[in-house]
Amino acid sequence: MQHKMASVALLLASIALPSSVQAQAAGEQIIDGGAVDTVLAIAQRHGDATREHQMNGNPGISGRMADTDYYIYFVNCDSEGVCEDINFYAGFSESQPTLESINEWNRDRRFGKAYIDYEDDAVIEMDINLEYGVTADNLDAGFLVWETVLTEFRTHIGYE
Template identity: 35%
Template sequence: MFPVSRIVRTALASVAVSAFCVSTALAADLIDATSPEAILDVAKGFGSAQLTTDSAGDPMISGRIDGTRYSIMFYGCKDGRNCTDVQFGTAWSKPGMSLEEINRWNRTARFSKAFLDDENDPVLEMAVNLNAGVTRKNLEDTIDWWATAVNAFRMEVLN
């Protein structure tokens, strides 16, 4: 018969190995800004989307949600790869928007910000924290929040 201390050590070692295996498997399932293809795959679940590059050669996803064009811009990239974060954005051509309307949105919106561009057209953006990765379900929820913000902005501010 084994002494208790040996059994305890063996059990603890088994638990440690199991925890390492589970955390490694979970880490492999996380999506971050270094994975434009994985983000694209999730975005396609919400409408059309394609992976392109921006003028700096960094990845960029262009898509449509409920008929509205949007983009996912990748930032902190090194030579078009290993990006650190993303930002969703869309813009409309609607001259005559007032800062009062934009500021009203910004006072009440939790997950997006709006501003007027150089031509006084409204722009809506949402920064996304992908630091250390997120699950696919979390990213799906984030894109759903983006779709909700875009639709609410269209209905509450643009109409």
């Protein structure tokens, strides 16, 4: 009986552990917002990507996938350069969809926030929280989602 109770206790403890702790215990690499070069390496698996710096000094990545230029902003950074989030961004300067079309995107799609910027250009963004870290597989999956978002958004707004 004690053996069964111990097994149940271990099972419950593993369920209660945050996924980042479970991943570390399994030996998986955890990526947080300070691992800019690792994020860049994952971006490069999905197309061209180079490391840059934002005007505020935070790191950034410019890339190209799905025939579209995009940028990754590292945001909510602390004084040591560890950032809580990354923001994927793509702007379409030669496409000016209607507000109804943008609203349709936001209503019908789960990923990717669309809007019309101050120059009447279509923009799509997507955020990934890295505050407590994610596995490399999880971040890679985020890039696959971003690629799908870019492809579908280009079609949605008629961008060629």
